[in-house]
Every structure is written in C-alpha cells, then in structure tokens.
Amino acid sequence: MAKSNIVLLSILVVMASLSSLPMQGLSLLLPGIEIGQVNIRGDVTCSLTGDPNAPPVSNAKVLLVCAGSSTPLAQALTDTNGTFVFVLNALKAVLIRPDICGVVVNLPAGTCELYPPDGILTASINLFNVVITNLLAIVYYVTGPFLDSTV
Ligand SMILES: *[C@@H]1O[C@H](CO)[C@@H](O)[C@H](O)[C@H]1NC(C)=O
Numbered sequence: 001m002a003k004s005n006i007v008l009l010s011i012l013v014v015m016a017s018l019s020s021l022p023m024q025g026l027s028l029l030l031p032g033i034e035i036g037q038v039n040i041r042g043d044v045t046c047s048l049t050g051d052p053n054a055p056p057v058s059n060a061k062v063l064l065v066c067a068g069s070s071t072p073l074a075q076a077l078t079d080t081n082g083t084f085v086f087v088l089n090a091l092k093a094v095l096i097r098p099d100i101c102g103v104v105v106n107l108p109a110g111t112c113e114l115y116p117p118d119g120i121l122t123a124s125i126n127l128f129n130v131v132i133t134n135l136l137a138i139v140y141y142v143t144g145p146f147l148d149s150t151v
Pocket of ligand 1: 079080081
C-alpha cells in the first residue's frame with residue numbers, strides 16, 4: 001500500500017516537474033529513482049500534415065535526434081503498420097529530453113506519393129507514462145504528428 005503511494009507520488013512529481021521545468025533532465029527530478037529505460041513509440045503515415053488516417057509508411061528509416069549531438073541516438077525501421085519503437089538503455093535514456101529531442105523520418109522514395117517524394121518529416125516527443133519498479137523508472141514517450149520540416 002505504502003509503496004504504491006510512493007510510486008504514484010513520484011509520477012506526479014515527474015509530471016509537475018516536466019511542466020514547470022522543461023529544461024531540466026528527468027534524472028535530476030526524482031532523488032533515489034533512476035531511469036532504467038526509455039521507450040519512444042510512433043506511427044509514420046503518408047502525409048505532410050501528420051494525418052493519422054493516411055496510409056502507413058512501412059520500412060522507413062526513423063532517427064532519434066537531439067540538439068547538441070551530431071549523430072542520432074537511435075534508429076529504427078517502421079513495420080507494415082508504419083509503427084516504430086525506440087528502446088533506449090539507461091545510458092542513453094538519461095540523454096532524452098523532449099525539449100531538445102525529436103524524431104526524423106526520411107520517406108523512402110516511391111513508397112508514398114508525396115511532394116517532395118523523398119521528403120523529410122519531423123515529430124516532437126511527448127511524455128506518455130512513467131512506470132516505476134524497484135526505484136527504476138521506465139519512461140514512455142509517444143511522438144506527435146510527423147510534419148514536413150520545410151514548411
Ligand atoms: C498491424 O496492425 C494489425 C491490426 O492492428 C495487427 O493485427 C498486426 O499485428 C500489426 N502488424 C505488426 C507488424 O505489428
């Protein structure tokens with residue numbers, strides 16, 4: 001009983017801190033609780049405006065990028081539903097901040113009738129959930145809509 005209250009309180013602390021301190025990393029906000037993993041999930045559709053009802057884009061290379069880092073933190077391919085998931089270990093998880101990180105997708109030429117045909121779309125990452133077990137947090141993010149980064 002007491003443990004679940006602590007977990008709930010911790011989640012509320014994370015939520016409150018995120019909204020008031022967007023520049024601060026999650027790891028600094030919860031004394032005694034470490035981030036064990038970050039999962040970032042999203043869907044890529046054939047749209048420049050993030051239309052969720054557009055056809056899914058499969059087999060597209062998706063990159064997780066953060067300001068200040070010249071190389072992507074992770075990469076993945078979309079499945080047949082246009083869905084991808086980044087799973088980041090503790091070492092990389094602490095680097096994830098929604099204010100400086102985002103997801104970039106390079107649409108494979110020919111799979112999606114868009115102009116430009118090999119357009120680059122970008123999406124923000126948004127905190128979805130935090131699950132804390134034995135002082136280790138798994139932080140779940142979902143992406144916002146993928147938008148044409150040149151618009
Ligand atoms: C795609 O979505 C369908 C319907 O939700 C699901 O049954 C199928 O398992 C999904 N495919 C993959 C590769 O996840």
